[in-house]
Amino acid sequence: MSIDESTAAKVASLARIRVDEADLPALAADFNRILGFIEQLGEVDIEGVEPMVSVTPMRLKRREDVVTDGGMQDKILANAPDAREGFFAVPKVVE
């Protein structure tokens, strides 16, 4: 798998990270080095091996259906650049 400049630009755009045109070749090269490193894993024989999803032998922790949280509008909004009447206020987004 090889990442060209336009793919690098698309990944950046999907991640909402601004990348100058001039930086795209270096970014694409970085991606390719990372992928190349990871592709070494392709050499391992995984025939019949279940994918490992966790290194801890744990069961997914569950909670009961009880309201234990919330009721802190002020704290939720505390870091918002702009908040009005209990809402986050953001630049207009209309489809």
Added chain:
Amino acid sequence: MLDLTYETPKPKIIAGAKHDWELVIGMEVHAQVSSNAKLFSGASTTFGAEPNSNVAFVDAAMPGMLPVINEFCVAQAVKTGLGLKAAINLRSAFDRKNYFYPDQPAGYQISQLYHPIVGEGEVIVDMGPGIARCVRIERIHLEQDAGKSIHDMDPALSFVDLNRSGVALMEIVSRPDIRGPEEAAAYILKLRQILRYLGTCDGDMQNGNLRADVNVSVCRPGDYERYRETGDFSHLGTRCEIKNMNSTRFIQQAIDVEARRQIAILEAGGQVDQETRGFDPDKGETRSQRSKEEAHDYRYFPDPDLLPLEIEQAWVDDIASTMPELPDAKKARFMGDFGLSDYDASVLTAEVEAAAYFEAVAAHADGKLAANWVINELFGRLKRDEKDIADSPMSPEQLAGVIALISKGDISGKIAKDLFEIVYVEGGDPAKIVEERGMKQVTDTGAIEAAVDEVIAANPAQVEKAKANPKLAGWFVGQVMKTTGGKANPKAVNEIVAAKLGL
């Protein structure tokens, strides 16, 4: 065994300029899980709270916060799966669906793309007496709802409320088995009915607790059958997805205009592009939302914050043992046990509360009479008061009491309606009211004979006419009913009038 056999309805045909077309529709229904707390946090799901007050730090995606799954939401999804006769996957897993939107603070939605909790099932959609469409369910997965953006509070700003962020949704995905706008509406209503019976979603479409994305394509007659035989989607047309519909009326309109749009393109020699479209009910058209779609490369990957969801068969069996009787079975039983028509049984089983009310009445009264009185009198009366069956001032026992008095012959049908109104408005024991207010039907022939004699004596001219034309006897019956205040037994009056007039 209950009789649940049915015939398959004909697909809707739209006549194009050149030839006939058929519709093929699949739906993705988002149903909000009924629960106290959210899917991954302990914040409340209550509707209508102050903005951003039902929000835990994890719902606002504060750094370092971790999701912990609400086991009851999982149980609700399993229950829903069982209700749709679906396979339950003892091992499922959560994935991140990545996209940016202001009401999606984490930048991703936790969903289940690769390993959903519920697999294949089915919904039987009634389309008339003995006619139904079996719609196959592909899967149900659990996911988080997003927050809500309000665009009309400020000219330059959108306002965001995260109260809904993180509330559990079940996405119920159907196969493309729905064959017309009416079937699509009936499908979502049937789903709603089942979810409400199960208590896993309140089905409130107006508040968006049940909403649908509708996939529409068109094909030539015969193509759909070829798809069903081979499983090969290439026999079907290219589909478009109409997003976020929460009204059965709009769903039908949108399907119809979208199908006609596609037919016009195809008949002009063009191609339908697979895309997401929005329905504008004011203009009666669907519009491309492609700009949005380009940004929607979701880059799903397994959520590293959550281990796979492993549940035990014994736990599923426990849930199965709590399953209520579902609409299809209840309707068939009402038809079998009480001799009700398909229509009456459908009406009475539409809502589980109404069905329970009817059964409580029918426990003490004739089933068919009970059905008539519940459907025609009680539902009508409640509607006038804009009340739900749960708020009925008349208990099932009281209504059964009224019906029992009719069955015994103590009151006539007409008096029964008066009695119904009295009990509905004032309350009380129907038998006692009839006794106290002298509403009992007069079956004593002596008293009726006296009344008939009186009317005959007072109207000699009418007597002559009636002798010439026996049809006029009805006039005498009416007069007698009037003088007895409607309490005389109509059958007895008829017989006595005829005898006295020598007819």
